[in-house]
Amino acid sequence: MPTITFIEHNGTRHEVHAEVGQSAMQAATFAGVPGIPGDCGGACACASCHAYVDDAWAGRFAPAEGTEYDMLENVVERQPTSRLTCQLVVGADMDGLTLRLPAVQF
Amino acid sequence: MSLDSVVIVGAGHGGVQVAISLRQEGFGGRIVLVNDEPGLPYQRPPLSKAYLLGKINATAMLFRPETFYADQRIELVHDRVAAIDRQNRRVMLDSGSALDFGHLVLATGAHNRPLNVPGSTLGGIFGIKTKADADFLSPLVKQARNVVVIGAGFIGLEFAAVAAAEGAAVEVLELGDRPMARAVSPQMSELFRAAHQGCGVKFNFRTGLAELEGEDGKVSAVTTSDGRRLPAELVVYGIGVIPNVQLALEAGLDIDNGIRVNSSLLTSDPHISALGDVAAFPCVQNGENLTRLESVQNAVDQGKLIAARLVGKPAPYTALPWFWTDQGNLKLQIAGLSIGADNYVTLGDAAAQQLSVLCFRGEELIAVESCNRPGDHVFARKILARPPALTPAAAAAPDFDLKAWEAANRP
Numbered sequence: 001m002p003t004i005t006f007i008e009h010n011g012t013r014h015e016v017h018a019e020v021g022q023s024a025m026q027a028a029t030f031a032g033v034p035g036i037p038g039d040c041g042g043a044c045a046c047a048s049c050h051a052y053v054d055d056a057w058a059g060r061f062a063p064a065e066g067t068e069y070d071m072l073e074n075v076v077e078r079q080p081t082s083r084l085t086c087q088l089v090v091g092a093d094m095d096g097l098t099l100r101l102p103a104v105q106f
Numbered sequence: 107m108s109l110d111s112v113v114i115v116g117a118g119h120g121g122v123q124v125a126i127s128l129r130q131e132g133f134g135g136r137i138v139l140v141n142d143e144p145g146l147p148y149q150r151p152p153l154s155k156a157y158l159l160g161k162i163n164a165t166a167m168l169f170r171p172e173t174f175y176a177d178q179r180i181e182l183v184h185d186r187v188a189a190i191d192r193q194n195r196r197v198m199l200d201s202g203s204a205l206d207f208g209h210l211v212l213a214t215g216a217h218n219r220p221l222n223v224p225g226s227t228l229g230g231i232f233g234i235k236t237k238a239d240a241d242f243l244s245p246l247v248k249q250a251r252n253v254v255v256i257g258a259g260f261i262g263l264e265f266a267a268v269a270a271a272e273g274a275a276v277e278v279l280e281l282g283d284r285p286m287a288r289a290v291s292p293q294m295s296e297l298f299r300a301a302h303q304g305c306g307v308k309f310n311f312r313t314g315l316a317e318l319e320g321e322d323g324k325v326s327a328v329t330t331s332d333g334r335r336l337p338a339e340l341v342v343y344g345i346g347v348i349p350n351v352q353l354a355l356e357a358g359l360d361i362d363n364g365i366r367v368n369s370s371l372l373t374s375d376p377h378i379s380a381l382g383d384v385a386a387f388p389c390v391q392n393g394e395n396l397t398r399l400e401s402v403q404n405a406v407d408q409g410k411l412i413a414a415r416l417v418g419k420p421a422p423y424t425a426l427p428w429f430w431t432d433q434g435n436l437k438l439q440i441a442g443l444s445i446g447a448d449n450y451v452t453l454g455d456a457a458a459q460q461l462s463v464l465c466f467r468g469e470e471l472i473a474v475e476s477c478n479r480p481g482d483h484v485f486a487r488k489i490l491a492r493p494p495a496l497t498p499a500a501a502a503a504p505d506f507d508l509k510a511w512e513a514a515n516r517p
Binding site: 067074 | 126177402432
């Protein structure tokens with residue numbers, strides 16, 4: 001069970017036990033991490049699960065593409081490591097991943 | 107006296123959001139969520155698409171795991187509310203027990219408008235509202251060769267796309283003259299008509315359902331209002347919903363195409379709120395007219411607003427409505443309400459199935475529909491939520507781009 005650390009914009013850390021195969025968004029919402037509503041439930045329709053992949057992990061993911069890429073282009077405070085976490089599927093190799101949340105989702 | 111308990115009736119998006127937001131807002135009292143469905147509360151949008159196709163499992167549809175509710179001291183009660191005793195601030199449950207409330211939230215949702223033609227009670231005929239519906243339907247859609255869909259709205263077309271993808275011959279009956287006529291512009295309807303037809307779906311516009319025929323208790327054919335007979339082993343209908351107002355009605359609350367609430371989402375009883383599909387609220391985006399919206403966004407944002415009010419942070423409800431539907435490889439996202447639109451400007455290329463329709467009422471931009479242009483949707487939500495206004499003339503300029511306009515006109 002990989003552990004993912006979500007860091008709110010105010011610095012509050014949440015260490016979350018994620019299930020392999022679920023999305024990082026769902027791992028966060030299941031654990032009640034504030035600041036990551038995931039309103040559309042993972043349909044990549046609402047852009048309310050934006051997070052920054054920690055630099056140490058940035059090269060480990062394929063870049064965002066398609067719908068996710070287009071929506072990220074227009075979120076608040078996009079950075080090169082921005083992802084919509086509903087599209088990040090948790091793998092066994094993600095233990096220790098850190099995701100930082102933006103100040104606002106929308 | 108401070109509020110000591112909140113009872114929430116209904117565990118869909120709105121009801122669950124009230125419970126979650128109350129704890130996030132620091133509410134320390136008792137929270138009871140009364141759920142008349144088995145299992146943990148779940149999200150409904152995947153029922154007619156991803157879940158039906160087997161792309162996601164039941165766990166992925168849950169709002170939260172069981173441990174969350176225990177950790178947050180949110181009591182899940184599997185029961186049905188039989189009556190509201192407003193005088194004593196108490197709800198009576200089918201099981202015979204009762205719950206006292208400091209505040210009551212009615213998040214009772216809506217049920218499918220039923221078919222009312224001969225044969226409607228045959229087997230093989232489904233609306234899609236609950237996980238149980240989808241669980242029944244899922245194996246059948248994989249076997250059915252002839253499927254008839256009644257109603258070309260979001261649910262009907264989401265299902266039509268699934269059935270066509272599973273290899274069935276799909277006929278859609280629709281009383282109107284285009285798909286999703288109540289919800290989208292003629293231009294967007296046309297894109298969806300062409301796309302579904304390209305996947306083999308056959309539309310029958312201006313056509314109603316006259317009768318359902320059966321063999322051995324199961325549907326075998328439908329007869330259309332113009333007298334044609336279409337074979338069908340499976341019939342799915344999506345012809346609108348009816349708000350679940352019965353409890354509120356019997357309790358004497360004001361009803362007007364839903365439970366009537368004010369801009370704070372309070373009913374005619376100051377100890378009772380209502381939200382989501384069942385609530386008719388004065389909608390800023392609809393000229394303050396009483397409006398009922400059936401959407402995830404509406405339920406979630408109204409849930410947050412009620413929770414904030416209950417912890418002493420009242421505000422009028424003004425959130426921008428937005429919607430989405432996934433049909434085959436088409437993702438449609440809508441920001442705003444297009445009621446009364448009389449002028450449209452399109453961006454993109456309908457033939458490439460990438461189109462945004464900017465909907466104006468006079469000079470005022472009121473909604474943006476985006477098919478496979480998700481970036482436009484994000485900007486549309488920003489632009490619609492605040493001034494300055496985008497005019498039809500500006501939008502119709504050659505090479506107009508929403509992103510560039512938003513950046514140049516940011517307040």
